[in-house]
Structure formats: structure tokens, C-alpha cells
Amino acid sequence: MHEHDVIVVGAGGAGLRAAIAAQEEGADVAMVTKLHPVRSHTGAAEGGINAALREGDSWEDHAYDTMKGSDYLGDAPAVETLCQDSPEEVIQLEHWGMAFSRDDDGRVSQRPFGGLSFPRTTYAGAETGHHLLHTLYEQVVKRGIEVYDEWYVSDLAVTDADDPENRECHGVVAYDIKSGELSGFKARDGVVLATGGPGQVYDHTTNAVANTGDGVAMAYRAGVPIEDMEMIQFHPTTLPSTGVLISEGVRGEGGILLNDDNERFMFEHGYANNAGELASRDVVSRAELTEINEGRGIEDEYIDLDMRHLGEERITDRLENILHLAEDFEGVDGLTEPMPVKPGQHYAMGGVETNEHGETCVSGLYAVGECACASVHGSNRLGGNALPELIVFGARAGKHAAGGEFEPARITVGETGDSEIGSIDSPVQLGEVGLTRDDVAADGGTAAAPGSSTLSPAETVDRAVERERARVDRLLNKEEGVNHASVRADVQKTMTQNVNVFREEENLKDALADIRVARERYQDVYVSDPSRTFNTDLIHTIETRNVLDLAEAITLGALARDEFRGAHWRKEHQERKDDEWLKHTMLTWTDGEPRLWYKPVVLEGESKTYEPKSRSY
Amino acid sequence: MSTQVPKEPETEEVETDPVVKSAQDRRIREKAERTARERVKTDEAPDLEGEDTRVIKVFRYDPEVPEKQEPRFDEFHVPFDKGMTVLDALMYARDTYDSSLTFRHSCRQAVCGSDALFVNGSQRLGCQTQLGDLDEPIRIEPLPHQDVVKDLVVDMQHFYEQMEAVDPFFDPDDLPADEMAEQAQTRANREKIKMSTRCIWCGACMSSCNIAAGNNDYLGPAAINKAYRFAMDEREGSDKKRERIEIIERENGVWRCQTQFSCTEVCPKDIPLTEHIQALKREAVKENLKFW
């Protein structure tokens, strides 16, 4: 068994920042990550990092913009923390050598971004995420922090008291992909989850293949509540064959969207008579899909994004990287042809419930980055607000896990007196398949050994390792069955069809039924690759279980929330209902099934209350 | 032969437990045989009749699976669409015909550096290579000059060690007294290091380099480029710069480079690697003259 003070799971922007902070606080830190750190999807971020750095700007304005953008589903203490800490975190990156773009006076450049009242998006060319990721990894190398790379974390070692709030996390179970060895990692002080987004729940996404939401699913099955899972952001301009993102910059420079009849439909069909192509992400995404659904899509699949009229000079000067993306990933020359685009899954606003220190209700367990929900983005994330979240909350969680001092949190985690019980109207059974009451346990599946609540931390880790070994052996020994890829494809397909930018009650129920069928098929899944060496078949099979649990959670949240808020649109309920819905949708895995409840949004900030206003720009 | 597989499959560690070993080996053998049968079955499954297809020939090797211990090539027929990449073809083959087909990949957009492969005789990223641009048969092999772990997966450890040997982190002589003050950097200086910062650690350059192939200790183009990125950054200061020049001047540093440009040709991020190496050689000469 490996043993460290703090174990960080995942080495994207959030995990790296947490590891550095924990180490600076004096902890012996190890990072366990299924990809080498520089392969994390943070490297794909293009646009920039929001921070109020300049005269004329203030963290208060940034917070106001963020609350408004969140459509008042963000929790003010988390939002204010984000905006207060972001400037010093960005300067910290600069001190670590990050190659920000520069103004003439040598200071870091900032640019305007959608939904911001001040141009505060700090950037490094069109590859801000790449620079941020590499800069942080360089600091990890400098500090000699131990990195177990290509180790897949497959379970958390959590005690199983009845009430999740009384559970403790003592470490994780990980699988060395190269050798096939399974090991326990005991954490003396804390485990920080930083596993990124769940884009693979959808078949068309800007996210990486590795973004399977593992951390969220593992925490969920260990009894940690997950929050606002229905809040998924779709980006309107992604390439149809791969989901590669074509940045808003193209439309910002004057690129136009055309349907099969060569109409500028944003205007001609009245979707956004003022803003046109520059309307917010959700509006443009819904307009595109309406065109496609009504038969005006090109090849019934996509829309054209045309920038040819901008002229070669302007395009190569300002949008050169777009030309490369279209050429490399779609085989299209943006100078002479329009570029095909369609909406794609982009970002998950929801995730593991945490407070503003990154703590979950299970002691010793933290979550940060896209896998967490503090909540700063509420129902809609502003562009440029995810990267600051990684560094701000990464730093806080790392420091807290290592024993750093903090004032008491203002956001509560776990169920409290303010919680409201919800009910789910599902056409099918939910949760674990074939559950009998006896084999229910904290992590959803296997019975706890009698008297297990008295296990020592090391025994808790050992028990988790044994349970995992049994699972892996079962998958490897099974002679024949279903290939996980077909199960995953079924889930992705139904999610893209039914839990997309358009959400209708019937479709959501269809999705639940499809997910149920997929769950049942998953019972019969097997790994056909017999090898212990680099068995990606096994890893992907385990990930698919996570995809299933999260697809169900997203759909349940979408069904429960019968209103239109931010990224979440319901056909039958096309208005924001503040009287009823200024609350978070929470799901807790209880006895192998999801249980729905709600907790109120915190609109009270440090010195003011954010009154809901309409989200118009 | 362009790829190296370890001479002897490493099974030593498991030998301590003979019972487990033989049981596991039997399981592996039986399952491999079954998988081989299955593959033949599913190979015929999708009906690609009348569809535009391409044939990919993929290198296979697994030290543990008896039928794969001897490296071989497998052929897969994949349906072809405009825009399809080599990575898409591999994923199709894996998900449709043989789920044991193994390769690294993640971002699908040339930023994670996972899928540098040897395609039709040159190093490229699978996700960045259009299938339509390649002559058939399309041969896909692991990166040459690196140990193969399995199928298309190579051991990157040596590459990482070289990257980490050049102090690959910003280390300024001093920082502004005011915690919130930025270190100024001119646009020109940022421009100078810009291309060097684009490296995604894919390893293509190292694999294409003859010098690195012949001398395992040579730092290689990517690591030297990393050193360039910091040595040329005006924010660091002259003390650290001198240290950096010392590192790249050592026996296995810049002076090994014979300016063959193969690294520059294969770099998927268009980094002018040879130029950067030459620039560091000049810096080294300048630095040394100072002490004359």
C-alpha cells in the first residue's frame, strides 16, 4: 500500500494547483492520474481566464456578472471567493512563468468575452489552457511532487456509516495501467478529486475521450451528494466529425451562420433579431438544432459557418488557428468553403457538492475543478470562468486538505434542516440493477463486512482494494458477453437525442428507459482483452459504468427541474420560475438508488444580496 | 524493423506465485484463443458492401498473449467519410472488430500529445492526420526507436526523463517585491519564445532523430527546445540563463545535433526545433566568450 498525507486524483489544472498548494503547506503529496499530467484536457482550453486585474475593474463587478450569467443558481459565497482570489492566482501563474500574451507596456493582455462588463479575460494566444497546464506541471516537477501517471483510480476508500455525513475517506484504489497491478493509496489527511468533466456521456462533445466523469461517479456511489447535474452547456460551433471547438472568435469577427437554403437564419427566422450570430451559446445552439430538426440543416446534420467574406488577409491574421482546425479535423479549407458546425456538449456546471473550501460532506474528501460544484456557474458558465475556478479552488482545497487555516465555510454540504425532499416520476426502476437489500453498501454494490464501521483507515483501504480486485477479476474472467463500447454508444446516443439543448418530458423519460436497458446490458459486460499489460479494454469498461450513472443523474435532474433557467430549457416550461426554483437539484446515492432533494441557493454575499434579474444582454 | 520490442517478455515478478501465474496464464491463453475466434466472426459482421472503405494495417504485439508475442500486422477494413482521421479509423477498428487493439489517445484535437504514431513511414499524430491524404495500404506502427509496451503504445519514460533533465520550469533570479506586480515581458520577447512553448510532449521529434536513436543519452530536440523556451525568456535573469546554457552544453546536449532537420519536419506543432538548437549553440558560444 502506498501512503501519503494528501492524495490528489487527477492532474489537470485543478489537480496540479491543489498538489502545489498542499505541498506548500508542508504535506507529503502524491498525484494519481490516468493520463500523464500534460495530457489532461485543460490543455484544450482556448479563450482565457477571467480576473479583475486592472484599474476600472473590480472583483465585485466580476461577481455580479457571474451571478447574472449563472441565472441566479450560483452560490454567492463561492462566486465571491472565485472573483476575489482569481487576480492573485493569475499573477501567481505569471510569476511561475506562464507565457501570457502581452500589451505594449509589457503587462498581461486581457480581452472582452461574452457576458462580461469589463474586458477581463486574461489569455495566452488561442491556447490559454495549454499554457496553464504546462506551467503548473513545471512547478510540480520543480517541487519533486510524486506523480503516479497512467494509474487509473477506480474507487474511493470510504467508511460506511449510514449517514454520508458521518463517513470518512481514507484513500483510493488505483490500477497501474501498464502493469495491471492494483494498489491501495492511503491518505493520512485528505483525498482531492480533480477528475474533470463528463463529456463522454454524450456522443458529440468538445471533451476528451478520457473525460468520463470518474470522480463524480465514484463520489456519488460513496454517498456524496451531486448537485445540478442537469446543467450542461452546449457550444454552438463544433465540428461535426470530431466535436472540435471552433471559437466564438469567428462569429465575433463577422462570421455568419447559414442553413441549407442559404439563409442567415438567426435573423431571417427571428431567433435573435438584435444579436444574431452573437447571441448567447444556448440561444444559438437551440436555433441551429431547430433548423436541423425542421429539415433546413445541411445533409440533415449541420449548419454552415461562413467566414470567406472576411477575406484571406483578415482571416490569416486573426483566425489562423481556425483554418488549421478546419483543415486538420474536418478536411475543409475555411478560405474557400464554409465550415460545417453543430452544437456539442461542452461543459458540466454541476458535479460533486462542495463548499468554498472544496470540502464535501464526507470528511477527508475534497473535489475541485470541473468535477466539483461549489457552485460558481449555477445554470450557465460564462466563458473564461472555468480556468480561474481550477486555480482558485484547487489552491484552497489543497491547502485545506494539508491542514491550512480557513475561516468557517458559509456554504453547507450534506443535508440540513433547509433541505427539501424531492420525488422522481420515473417510468423505470433507477439505480443499481438486480439489487437485493442485502448487498447494498455505501458504494453501491457490495455488502460491507459485518462490523466494518470499526475498521481502521488502513483496513478501510484494504477492503476497498479487495472489493475492486473482485470486480476486475470478474470482468477479466468472464468468458463472453457484451462489449462495453456498444453499451456506451447506446447511452451517448440517447443522451444526444433526448437530453440535449431541447428537453421534453417524454424524451427525458425515453432517455431514462434507454439508460435502464443499457444498465441491464452492462450487467453482462465483459473484457475480451485477456492481457494484464495496458488493458484499455478493461479501463474503458470500468469508465462506462461511470458514464451510465452520470447519464441517469443528468436526465433525472433535467426531469425534476420543470423550468427554463440558463442552459436548461424545458419545452413545457419555458420560463424561469424564481418562486419555486431558486434551489439546487441534489442527488444522493442511497441503498443503490438515486434519491432527490433540494437545497436553497445562497444569494447573500459578503456585503450584499444578489437579487434575481432577467438574464438579457 | 522500425520498432523494437523488449527481447524477453518480463514475467519474472509474477513467478513468485506459481499457482496464480499458471492459472492466470491459462486464462490469458484461453481467452486469447477465444478472442481470435470472435474476431474472425465479427470481422465479417458489419456490412461494408458498397461503402467507401479504407484498409489499415496495424502493428500488433503483446508480451503476455501467446499469439501476439511475435509482432505482426492486422488488417482492418473501415468505412471512410470525409474528415475521418487515422485516430477515427483506429477507434472504429477497436470498437467494431477487436477491443484489445491498444493505443493512447484522449483529446482528438492535437493538444494532448498522446497519439504520435508511425504512419506510412513518418511520425504523425493520429488525430491530426486525414485518412484521405494517405496512400493505401495505410500502415500504422508505434513510434520507432522506443520500446513497445503493447500494440501502438510505446514506453515514454525515457522521453519524460530527458524532458525533466533540463530544469523544465521557470526559475527567475528574483521576483517583484510587490506580490501583485507582474514581471514585465516585451511583446517581442514573448514572440521569440512563442513557438517553443507549443510543445505537447508527443515524442515524434525524438523518435525521428538519428542521433537520439544512436545515443540514448542525447537530450533530444524536445528537451533542448524546452531549455530554449526558458533560456530565451527575458523574465528569468542572467544567473539562471548561465546555468541553463551549462546544462545544454554538456556532453549529450546541443553539440550532438547534426542539423538533419528530421525533428523539425515531423513536429505536429510546427516548432522550428533545429533553429532553436542552433540558436542555443550560438548562445553557448556567446556565454563562453564572456569568460575568456
Ligand SMILES: Cc1cc2nc3c(=O)[nH]c(=O)nc-3n(C[C@H](O)[C@H](O)[C@H](O)COP(=O)(O)OP(=O)(O)OC[C@H]3O[C@@H](n4cnc5c(N)ncnc54)[C@H](O)[C@@H]3O)c2cc1C
Ligand atoms: C475545448 C474547450 C475549450 C475550453 N475553453 C475554456 C476557456 O477558454 N476558458 C475557461 O475558463 N474554460 C474553458 N474550458 C473549460 C475548462 O478548460 C475545463 O473545465 C477545465 O480545464 C477542466 O479542468 P480539470 O482540472 O477539472 O480537469 P481536466 O483537465 O480534464 O483533468 C482531469 C484529470 O483527471 C484525471 N483523471 C480522470 N479520471 C481519473 C481516474 N479515474 N483516475 C485517475 N485520474 C483520473 C485525468 O488524467 C486528468 O489528469 C474549455 C473546455 C474545452 C473542452
Ligand code: SF4
Ligand atoms: S517538439 Fe514537437 S514533435 Fe517534439 S515533443 Fe514537442 S510537439 Fe512533439
Ligand code: FES
Ligand atoms: S489524441 Fe490528443 S494529440 Fe491526438
